[in-house]
Amino acid sequence: MATILDIARLSGVSKSTVSRVINNHPHVSEDSRTRVMEAIEKLSFVRNARGVHLRTQSTKTIGVTIPVLDHPYFSPLVGMIAAKCRKVGYKIVIFQTFYSIDEEYEIYEKLTENELDAVIITHTLLGEKKIKQRVRDKIVLICNEPLQTRHLDVFSLDERDAVYSSTQYLLKEGRNHLLFCADEERTPLQRQRWEGFKQAHLDLNKSCTVQQKISGYSTIEEGILLGDEIFSGHCNHDGILAGSDFLAAGLLSSAKKHGVSVPKELSIIGFDNHPICLTTFPALSSIQNQTELMVKDLITCLLDRLGGKEFPTARKVYKGDLVIRGT
Structure with missing residues (x-):
């Protein structure tokens, strides 16, 4: 098995130069780099990543x-x-x-x-x-x-503020029966979103109960299934804050299927402002992430x-x- 010393001898450069070439250091002349690479090819040298790890601790x-x-x-x-x-x-x-x-x-x-x-x-x-x-x-x-x-x-x-301001927007638009759709509610992120949703209601003297929260949904397919469950019976929700744009797209598709007019009867807000928002009709409102x-x-x-x-x-x-x- 070829070593760095073998490459140095064949290419006519120092061991340190060979090492710099192998590790992609910038301060090597083009001539030296070319000679080293030719020697590596002739000797079928394979860089020992484990050895590099042991030497550099990286x-x-x-x-x-x-x-x-x-x-x-x-x-x-x-x-x-x-x-x-x-x-x-x-x-x-x-x-x-x-x-x-x-x-x-x-x-x-x-x-x-x-x-x-x-x-x-x-x-x-x-x-x-x-x-x-x-x-x-x-x-x-x-x-x-x-x-x-x-x-x-x-x-x-700022998950709490993002959901808070969006919830307040819907409430001030006259949407009084909102549904909050979380992904995995055990995470700090989802807990902050729920806190923002609740606080927006409280600050406008609106009631908010745990029945307005549903979790475990994030994809288009799950949005359609959830929508079918919500819209197939008597739906009293007039606004939904979805945990993702994909979930929102699925909910929108299901709403159309069940004859629910968006946004006349129901408002939907997604999350992340993914390009999918521009592919639906009507186009999805969403919360822009950073x-x-x-x-x-x-x-x-x-x-x-x-x-x-x-x-x-x-x-x-x-x-x-x-x-x-x-x-």
Whole structure:
């Protein structure tokens, strides 16, 4: 098996130059890089990633937790994170938790065993204390979940305010029988949305009960099924806040099927302002997230942490705006 020394001898450069070429360092002349690459090809050299890991104590790998891969929000979010990480020389490994705490624990174990350089948590059922107990002093950042923390960097939308303002908009428009559709209600994110929904009612002296909350729905198909259940009988809802645009699209499709006029009889607001909002008729109103800016700030913070910079715990909260369209 060829070694770096063999490549150096064949290409006529130093071992350090060979190492810089192999690790894609920029400060190498084009002539030296060409000679090294030709020598690598002749000797059929294969870079030993495990050896590099042992020497540098870096895997150049970031773990990203999501509940399930085919979720309409988390799939594009992970795509953005992967693209940003790739640009700065890191690859990501996606871990599905399937809404399981035990699955989360297994991911944190990989971090403490140095299989990963850091973990980005986009979804969790745990609080900071339990996460820190598992990861100890390793690098962990929270993206999307509005977790209350003292030691973990958090980048999230103001979920409570986004739902609060949208709920107030509907109530002030005369919609008095609203339904709140959550995804996985055990998460901090969904709890904040529900709090915003309730507070919007209270501030306008409107009653709000737990019967106005339903959870466990996120896809188009689930929206159609839920809509069929709601609209097939006597429907007293005149407004729905859906946890995703895909769920909202399914609800809209079902409403049309059952002869419910949108927006005359029923208003629907989705979440995330996904392009699917522009494909329905009428076009879906939705809450605009700030995912691109959130991911940009997240990766900047991640690189600073990986680079050993010391600074206070970062917490950035982004505002979600209601985009009013046809529903």
